[in-house]
Amino acid sequence: MKFQAVLNNVHNIDARNICSLIESESVDVTITSPPYFDMKDYGCDGQIGFGQTYDAYLDDLKNVFEGVFRCTKRTGTLWVVIDALRKSGEVVPLPFDFDRKMREIGWKLREIIIWEKDKTVPWVHKGQVRNCFEYVLMFSKSDEYNFYVDNVRSCENIKKWWVKYPERYNPNGKAPGGVWDFPIPTQGSWGSGYVRHFCPLPDELIERILQLSSVEGDVVLDPFSGSGAVLAKAFGMNRAFVGIELNSEYIDMFHRYLAAVDGGGASKDIEGRSCSKDFYRAILDLRVLKYARVLYKKINDELDGALLAMRAEYSTGCTKKKNALVVVEYKMVLRQDVGCAVDKVLDVATRLSGKAPLSKFGIEPYFVTCERVCDVVARDESVSLYTERVTHKVWKKVAARELSDVLGAGVIISSICVDFDESNYE
Ligand SMILES: C[S@@+](CC[C@H](N)C(=O)[O-])C[C@H]1O[C@@H](n2cnc3c(N)ncnc32)[C@H](O)[C@@H]1O
Structure with a gap:
């Protein structure tokens, strides 16, 4: 047959x-x-x-x-x-x-x-x-x-x-x-x-x-x-x-x-996952921001405070690396008074990104360095700021012109805004 x-x-x-x-x-x-x-x-x-x-x-x-x-x-x-x-x-x-x-x-x-x-x-x-x-x-x-x-x-x-x-x-x-x-x-x-x-x-x-x-x-x-x-x-x-x-x-x-x-009792949502799109997005947002915070701290520890701030944004590029979920652009603002060489900063960032913990984030990073904060924020833009310690709760939302007043306390800059109340998630 x-x-x-x-x-x-x-x-x-x-x-x-x-x-x-x-x-x-x-x-x-x-x-x-x-x-x-x-x-x-x-x-x-x-x-x-x-x-x-x-x-x-x-x-x-x-x-x-x-x-x-x-x-x-x-x-x-x-x-x-x-x-x-x-x-x-x-x-x-x-x-x-x-x-x-x-x-x-x-x-x-x-x-x-x-x-x-x-x-x-x-x-x-x-x-x-x-x-x-x-x-x-x-x-x-x-x-x-x-x-x-x-x-x-x-x-x-x-x-x-x-x-x-x-x-x-x-x-x-x-x-x-x-x-x-x-x-x-x-x-x-x-x-x-x-x-x-x-x-x-x-x-x-x-x-x-x-x-x-x-x-x-x-x-x-x-x-x-x-x-x-x-x-x-x-x-x-x-x-x-x-x-x-x-x-x-x-x-x-x-x-x-x-x-x-008439069809064997098909399930209504057969291939559907029970996780919502919101959960997926929240996990990615948190990863993108935490990655920036961890990288910022590690570079500063290694290069005597070479960075003033870091901007993290999703990139539209397609992932090329295995296990990468997203491509993210990290713009690093260098502290002029420290005067660390651009190549050195990029080398360290690349090395750190290939090692745990950062290699485990599912992020394909793309690094850029800038000399001034105004190079990473558009003039009419409002952004969220996060501190060196917390990236699951926005510290301040500021307009570009207010940014220089608060930089230092808030070091991670992004258009991504997450605001999870820590006490609900201990
Ligand atoms: C435990 S029952 C299977 C129940 C099934 N999973 C269900 O959901 O209904 C085992 C079946 O194997 C059949 N069976 C026993 N010997 C067999 C054989 N040699 N060849 C084919 N089917 C056989 C029986 O008639 C019985 O229906």
């Missing part, structure tokens, strides 16, 4: 025969939860897990994921939701045994994520804690794998001291941690009567994995598709999908569901 005809469908075959369906190196990401070991009867011949020995079960899973490995592009990833289990009260560490099999195939384990399931059955067996999480194991096929962490950054719960240390915060927000808290879907959340299947994965969990691992148009695979939750979400997020499922009743249910929701 041509691969295009395989796409956007669920195929009623045994996952062990995946290579007969999907061509090599064609899948971008696989997201799946394998059948449970000897616990659930999925009601079909040839099912993996039910009635098997543990070793036979692990070998069958290895067989399936060997096929998935072959079907996966070099840059592709595999995400497996899997849990430990108990036999006669003892823990069977399935995720770790599974990982060993995966390494034999060539999969590289990249992340162990704890999926905190929130609501679970409230009872606890004697001598055991409540089982409230599963593992999400992320594997890659090679060292160059797709991982779009900027798609899932968030500004929630960011510590308040970002005002003083803007260089330590990504302006797009924090990358997610390794514990994910997504409640398990309740019956009915997939439409009344749809989910008679055992454990559909939560929508939010699938969405996060898809955002992290794929872009629109990518091919998403689930070789144990069950309710088809992964496939429906992939469809809703404009990815192509391929499902494999042995129980044809589940496949029929999936098709009815997809038709009913």
Whole structure:
């Protein structure tokens, strides 16, 4: 069958025969939860897990994921939701045994994520804690794998001291941690009567994995598709999908569901980051100003107070350096009575900019020296002044003609005006 005809469908075959369906190196990401070991009867011949020995079960899973490995592009990833289990009260560490099999195939384990399931059955067996999480194991096929962490950054719960240390915060927000808290879907959340299947994965969990691992148009695979939750979400997020499922009743249910929701329940703001543009801009402004303050102080320490003031402004130029977020022009006003050579000042500034801490600011600096303050401020301009110690709160806003009266106390000049009340951000 041509691969295009395989796409956007669920195929009623045994996952062990995946290579007969999907061509090599064609899948971008696989997201799946394998059948449970000897616990659930999925009601079909040839099912993996039910009635098997543990070793036979692990070998069958290895067989399936060997096929998935072959079907996966070099840059592709595999995400497996899997849990430990108990036999006669003892823990069977399935995720770790599974990982060993995966390494034999060539999969590289990249992340162990704890999926905190929130609501679970409230009872606890004697001598055991409540089982409230599963593992999400992320594997890659090679060292160059797709991982779009900027798609899932968030500004929630960011510590308040970002005002003083803007260089330590990504302006797009924090990358997610390794514990994910997504409640398990309740019956009915997939439409009344749809989910008679055992454990559909939560929508939010699938969405996060898809955002992290794929872009629109990518091919998403689930070789144990069950309710088809992964496939429906992939469809809703404009990815192509391929499902494999042995129980044809589940496949029929999936098709009815997809038709009913007309697009698989796409998220409203799928690629949107939760950080606002204001936060992004605030972090950059703070970085630009703090950079000026740190540089001003370091140059003056090294060159016996060679600088009188420094002006910091965004430049319209494009960044050329790796990891640079913006290009900024720093105009340094030299103190005439010190009389330091221009070349010397520029050399020191360039050297300092290539070393930590300044090299960590994501700023591509452009240095200029000037002899007089009037060379850095236009005659009819008003600017913000910052002191040698504080660049998160404007010290004074002044017109150009008042500048010479206050220079010395305020040393960083800019059209950027930030005014964060320190006591709110300690
Ligand atoms: C844990 S469930 C998957 C649940 C799914 N992630 C969801 O969100 O609904 C495992 C699925 O694997 C299917 N299965 C078991 N053995 C299989 C095999 N050999 N080939 C394909 N599917 C199989 C079962 O019918 C079951 O639907």
